[in-house]
Amino acid sequence: MARKIGSRYTVHQVIGRGSAGTVWLGEGPDGPVAVKLLREDLAADQVLVGRFVQERTALTCLDHPHVVGVHDMVVDGSDLALVMDLVQGTDLRTRLERDGVLAPLVAASVIADVADGLAAAHAAGIVHRDVKPENVLLDLAAPAGPGGAPRAKLTDFGIARLVDAPRRTRATRIIGTPDYLAPEIIEGLEPRAAVDIYALATVLYELLTGATPFGGGHTGAVLRRHVTENVPPVDGMPDGLWRIISECLAKAPASRLRAAELASRLRELLPELAGVGPLAVPAQRTATEEAPTPGEAVYAEVDAGRGAHRRRRGPAVPLVPGPTPDSTRDTHTSLRRPSAQELASYAEESRAQRTQPAAGTHRRTRAQLIRRRRTLAVLIAVILLLAGAAAAWTAFAAEPPAATAIGVHTTWHPRL
Ligand SMILES: Nc1ncnc2c1ncn2[C@@H]1O[C@H](COP(=O)(O)OP(=O)(O)OP(=O)(O)O)[C@@H](O)[C@H]1O
Numbered sequence: 001m002a003r004k005i006g007s008r009y010t011v012h013q014v015i016g017r018g019s020a021g022t023v024w025l026g027e028g029p030d031g032p033v034a035v036k037l038l039r040e041d042l043a044a045d046q047v048l049v050g051r052f053v054q055e056r057t058a059l060t061c062l063d064h065p066h067v068v069g070v071h072d073m074v075v076d077g078s079d080l081a082l083v084m085d086l087v088q089g090t091d092l093r094t095r096l097e098r099d100g101v102l103a104p105l106v107a108a109s110v111i112a113d114v115a116d117g118l119a120a121a122h123a124a125g126i127v128h129r130d131v132k133p134e135n136v137l138l139d140l141a142a143p144a145g146p147g148g149a150p151r152a153k154l155t156d157f158g159i160a161r162l163v164d165a166p167r168r169t170r171a172t173r174i175i176g177t178p179d180y181l182a183p184e185i186i187e188g189l190e191p192r193a194a195v196d197i198y199a200l201a202t203v204l205y206e207l208l209t210g211a212t213p214f215g216g217g218h219t220g221a222v223l224r225r226h227v228t229e230n231v232p233p234v235d236g237m238p239d240g241l242w243r244i245i246s247e248c249l250a251k252a253p254a255s256r257l258r259a260a261e262l263a264s265r266l267r268e269l270l271p272e273l274a275g276v277g278p279l280a281v282p283a284q285r286t287a288t289e290e291a292p293t294p295g296e297a298v299y300a301e302v303d304a305g306r307g308a309h310r311r312r313r314g315p316a317v318p319l320v321p322g323p324t325p326d327s328t329r330d331t332h333t334s335l336r337r338p339s340a341q342e343l344a345s346y347a348e349e350s351r352a353q354r355t356q357p358a359a360g361t362h363r364r365t366r367a368q369l370i371r372r373r374r375t376l377a378v379l380i381a382v383i384l385l386l387a388g389a390a391a392a393w394t395a396f397a398a399e400p401p402a403a404t405a406i407g408v409h410t411t412w413h414p415r416l
Contacts (some may be wrong), residue, residue, distance in 0.1 A: 003024075005035055005076065005083075006081070008072070009026050009033065009035060009072075009081075010026060010027050011025065011026040012026065016091075018036075020036070020042060021036055021039045023035070023036050024037060025086065033084060033085070034083075034087065035083050036081060036084065043078055049075055049080060052073060052080060058125075058126060059073065059157055062124060062126065064117050065151075066151075067117040067121065067157065068085050068137060068155035070083070071083045087137040087153055087155075091135070091138070092110065092138060092152070092207075093133035096206070096207065100210065101208060101210045101278045102207045102208065103147060103277060104278075105276065106149040107204060107207040107208050108266045108267075108269055108270060109266075109270060110150065110152045111152075111200060111207070111262075112262075112267050112270075113145070113151060114200055115260070115266065119260040122193040122258075128156075128157055128196045129191055129196070130159065130176055130180075130199075131180060131199035132179070133203055133207075136152050137152070137155050138150035138152055174186065174223075178215070178222045178223060181223065181226055182198035182226070183251050184253050186223045186226055192253060193258070198256060200259075202249070204241070204248075205249075209281050211281075213231045213249065214226050214229060235279075237279065238273060238276060240269040240272065240273075241273070244265055
């Protein structure tokens with residue numbers, strides 16, 4: 001069913017959905033486009049609409065082969081839409097869920113593309129703030145890169161900030177996706193370009209190992225790990241990649257590589273990564289999901305009015321052996337910044353969860369939880385039964401007066 005967006009665009013069918021809205025396949029004066037139609041509640045927010053208009057120039061000016069170009073931003077009645085390049089392919093999250101971990105050469109090439117795109121954005125003074133596999137599109141229509149790597153394009157520039165703009169005055173909130181949040185954001189500093197580098201290195205680690213370095217468990221624990229823990233080492237990780245990842249995941253933003261440096265260091269490494277197979281990472285979990293633990297509710301507390309949500313993805317069937325990524329990972333959301341005390345209180349839970357060095361997102365499956373609950377229920381039933389039998393035996397042995405048998409309160413002295 002075709003629908004008009006503004007005076008210049010027509011959309012035909014939905015091609016994807018995210019937390020901020022729906023992406024449609026559309027047509028504009030210059031050919032096919034992708035149109036991201038923001039959710040109605042966002043479109044009805046006057047502060048956001050104002051900001052949308054304000055950001056138009058910055059976002060539409062970013063023109064780079066590794067950035068999904070924004071052609072236009074439409075404000076029309078109740079419609080608020082971004083008109084973008086149409087990328088024929090898939091997003092990196094879908095690819096990871098479908099195919100499992102990537103070979104180092106392919107992962108490095110994809111991340112080098114994204115780093116190039118980031119370098120252009122940072123030079124224009126734009127910080128992405130929500131770099132994650134969902135926001136990397138793979139252009140399957142473009143000629144493949146080294147090792148058959150698909151060409152990558154970063155999308156959703158500035159959207160995290162735009163959508164969250166009305167809340168920016170509230171210094172207690174964090175914008176972003178927990179697994180990819182740089183420590184300085186959690187500590188309350190103004191996010192600069194280095195936060196994108198941290199997030200991109202997290203994505204690289206995830207492409208290679210199937211898990212993010214600090215993910216897993218409830219959000220409070222994830223945030224604490226970003227601030228206090230070192231990157232878990234990974235067996236078989238090529239040294240060059242490990243050095244780059246460690247530098248980019250440095251706690252101090254100034255110690256991280258710049259985007260252009262990251263791209264060139266990765267490209268220099270490509271020849272020695274050729275022929276290196278995907279890392280043999282342990283199978284971590286099935287695609288079943290665990291209900292959020294209570295602590296999650298505290299931090300994933302989302303402004304209901306805006307409805308940024310926790311997305312649950314369906315079970316993934318990896319085509320090559322390897323872990324499936326954490327399907328319960330929070331998507332872009334607005335979180336309450338935890339106090340230092342609260343972060344510390346998650347230390348115990350966090351330690352218990354991290355039994356495998358590279359298994360940041362390893363968690364108990366729902367099946368395990370159900371089994372555990374059943375065992376507990378059976379145990380309680382057996383204990384109650386035994387207690388009942390013991391009480392009955394004592395009562396009969398002692399021959400209590402009839403009154404106690406029918407529950408009338410009385411005083412009874414057993415015969416000794
Ligand atoms: N320019 C585009 N061309 C082709 N497909 C696109 C384009 N932009 C987005 N999509 C598709 O639409 C899906 C939803 O995109 P969207 O940006 O709304 O959400 P997301 O980034 O996956 O998640 P979130 O917004 O919650 O962080 C993507 O996964 C992708 O498959």
